[in-house]
Amino acid sequence: MSLKDKLSELRQRGLADIKQSTDLKDVNQVRVQLLGKKGPITEVLRGMRDLDAAERPKVGAFANEIRDDLTAALTQRKEELEQAVLNAQLAKETIDVTLPGTPVAKGEPHVIQQIVDQIEDLFLGMGYQVLSGPEVEEDKYNFEMMNLPKNHPARDMQDTFYITKDILMRTQTSPMQARTLEKHDFSKGPLKMISPGVVYRRDTDDPTHSHQFHQVEGLVIDKHITMADLKGTLQVLAHELFGDKFDVRLRPSYFPFTEPSVEADITCFNCGGKGCKVCKNTGWIEVLGAGMVHPNVLKMAGVDPDVYGGFAFGVGPDRFAMLKYGVDDIRNFYLNDVRFLTQFTKKG
Amino acid sequence: MKISYNWIKEYLDLDVKPVDLAEKIERTSVEVDDVTKPSDGLKKIVVGHVLSVEAHPDSDHLHICQVDVGEAEPLQIVCGAPNIAEGQNVIVALPGSRIANNVKIKKSKMRGIPSAGMICALQEIGFSEDVVPKAYVDGIYVLPADATPGDAVYDYLGMNDSLIDLDVTPNRGDMLSVYGTLHDLAAIYDKPVELDHPEVKEDGAAIDDQLAVHVDDTLSSQYRMRLVKNLKLAPSPMWLQIRLWNAGMRPINNVVDITNYIMLKYGQPLHAFDYDKFNGEDVYVRTAKAGEKLITLDENDHDLDENDIVIADQKGPIALAGVMGGLDASIQDGTTTVAIESAVFEHDHIRKAAQRHNLHTDASQRFERGVNQAGVQEALDAAAQMMNELADGEVQKGSVVGSSNIPEPAVIELTLTHVNAILGTALTMDQVSHILESLGFEVAISADTLTVTVPVRRNDIHIPADLLEEIARIYGYDQLPATLPTGRMTMGSLTAKQRLVRATRQSLEGLGLNQAISYALTTADKAKMFMMQASETTELAWPMTVDHAVLRMNLITGLLDDIAYNSARKVKDVALYEQGRVFYREDGQDRPAEEEHIAGAITGTLLPAAWNQPAKPVDFFQMKGIVAAYLKDMAVNGDVTYVPNADMPEMHPGRTADILVHGHRIGFLGEVHPSIAKKFKVGATYVFELNLQAIVDMPKQENQYDVISRYPAITRDIAMLVDNDITNEQIVALIERRGGAFLQSVKLFDVYDGVKVPKGKKSLAYTLTYQDKHETLVDDAVTQAFDKVSKRLEEELGAEIR
């Protein structure tokens, strides 16, 4: 058998051995057997010295080629086996991905806070300031400067928690109108503000009444503010809070601090305007009061009603939340049942 | 007020359905509570003629009646009403009919006798008990003799009318009458309205010879009376009774009914006195005197107040003016001479009297809002005329007038430019003047200016803004354009405080607490708990309940109430925070100062047990971690330290720490005292409360960039035994002070005080991290620093390094 034939046979046998190796140890053994210093290839090469000088390089090159082939086959087999080991390992590590995730501590903002924040952000975007006033108010700001002198019959509309004759729990966020108007410097620009906060009424708590609830007052005073601006502003508010499909309509009403006074209805949530029990078949639901600021309110705050005027509105986030989510009992907002609080999780 | 659709149509040629009319009213003048048609929901209810009445053999109160209902054969109906009698026309609910409250009537047997239907009382077909004429309250109703058996009863009883219930705002007293409503509708529909005016047929003697009135005109700006003699009291004709009960009033007799009818029609409350019961011929309008009493028509006794206006004769009060008449001089069987009063009483007095005596009547409601002061005499005349026509009365000549101050109509100037500038419209002069004229206002135009004369009946209109409302609502709010304010730009941005308050909420939510909003009004006890500073309480003068009577001076009790509410409902794990105000009052001040606080409370576990982790009950250190993370978020500048506080009565004495920033106390945290927790009916609860305003006011650390060292850090662990009273804070402070220039951080990693530690001692272990920002640290340098600090710990704190 020629040296070359021996080498060819070696290659065949080697490749077969490599193919048959079943684990990394085998592969290593085969490597040592084939390519080690005592291996057959080394032995064959040793036999080269008996060859012609002309043959030697050819056989040498052939031997190297075989060594490279076997080395490549060994590497490939090793990778194959390693991959198999890894795959087996990963298969063992398989988990049930449908098991629940590990809980993390996570709190939610109160649903009314969410609505207040949404209103604030909307009006901030339209250049309004956000102002907050005292919850314990003077009669003067809560009533008198809102054009509700003592003995005004409309005071009966707002049953009041008095602390003393002149000090009370504010029944509305409107006193911030008077407080802000008194201070505002119109030479610096128009007054555009909203004032969110807690208000109090002398009511017995039941599903539709709460002695404590929220209000957001809005006020814009400048030289050329129109009732159409009020209507447009309320429309923007309704669209922001409820969606573009919701329409706003105005109805005459009465508040001592605005003239004209209106109440604003929006499309019924429940029926989309077709008419249902919730909206008493009108297709509309009353959501807020508004109007053009009464000249007396401006005058009392030292603002010239012949030069300046504007609109005011007051919205109730509690009512909004009740309508928007169908909350059937206003007391839910103040009892803080965790199962209630954690229902309102949508952000953005 | 319930307005009758049929009544309206007598004066106004309308071609709209009642619901559409109601909708129009709601959109244009006042709110509408609802629209009802009394016959709605009723079925097969007809006139029956009672042919015979026999006693029921097995009952002492039932009767067997044969009733002609317009069919070939009479129906046999068993009836239990005491007033059933042969020859009556009655209300019959036929078999298969539906009466009030959706009740179906079927053929049945009553004590063995077949009964084909039911003879009804008015209440059974939907009438409210308090409008049913007294004679029929306890029995069946008897229809007029000329009613035709078999006809539906509805038209006989006015039940096919539609009633529009107006919710009249305090400014629109004029809408509390048919005439007032008609004026508005005339404008809304732009149609002429033809109102009738009384023509009194006078007879007999001059009233002046029979009656004199003496009036304080500050109490009553108009006081007028007429005298009608030889009246024949009787039930009113059906049409009049229908008008009344459809408006929610009970028919009494023709005289009383006429006064009520005139009130509904004109909005002017009238009162009818029995003239023969007057003591003397003089009537006084004055305030009540101390000690005077009056029994009103409803048979209630009233101790009169010196601010009550009364009508009095020589002996004393005979009526609480503008509210309710007295029983003594009221119209009763046998009354033949009536003094009719038509007056205007000062509204504030009336409002207070109605409140004082808890008598909110149709009259007081109208006087409080103001009646048509130009129509007082007309209403009086109309009543006299009706008493002549319906009760055969002899109207004595003339009226007595005690006061007659009729206000001048308001004259208001307005420019078209102003109208359009405020409403945002482009109305023409014609449009504006037409609207005002359709309301019955007089308009004179000169160039851009309208001079508007407002009839006295519209006592709500005084200034141009009031006219703007009239123009806007009649023009229609739907027609107003919708725009946004233009003009100079303004900045819309939150203040630093508002941003911090928002960040506070977000931080605590991120740390696992849910936002609660609790009641700020609480009990006197709770208001005073968990106080962070001394303060007087602020109490309501007239609270509704003791539960909400005093302003809170802490937020924690509100949160404990919330937790109690949850645990009572088996919700055991509760983590809440609240941001809101507490109210501190100084002695001698009426008004408290309002301080923003932030508080948190956790009971149970912050994280529920899960399949892969056990529940870990909340403890002091978890709450402390939350507070520390929050304060880090707020970037308060200065060292935050926690100092034990064993002196808060509501807190666990060994598990409470004051929270200090730069030595300034801003709040506390710890476990609620177990006995307080028990009082609130809550389990172990950890709380904190911080003065949020103080956090707002504190200087803050600005964010800044610190180069992250490229050189490796070296760590050394140190474990030591110390006396129990040595605190972690002392050890860390010492290590930080003596740790050398390269000490980067000290981290506690183990605390042990179990059996392997001698009594009175505890074991603490720390990892110290060293790093040089500019070069690789040499081990030797670290060893040197570490040995030094170990020695210090031994010397200064008596630590035994292990």
Ligand SMILES: [Zn+2]
């Ligand atoms: Zn609806």
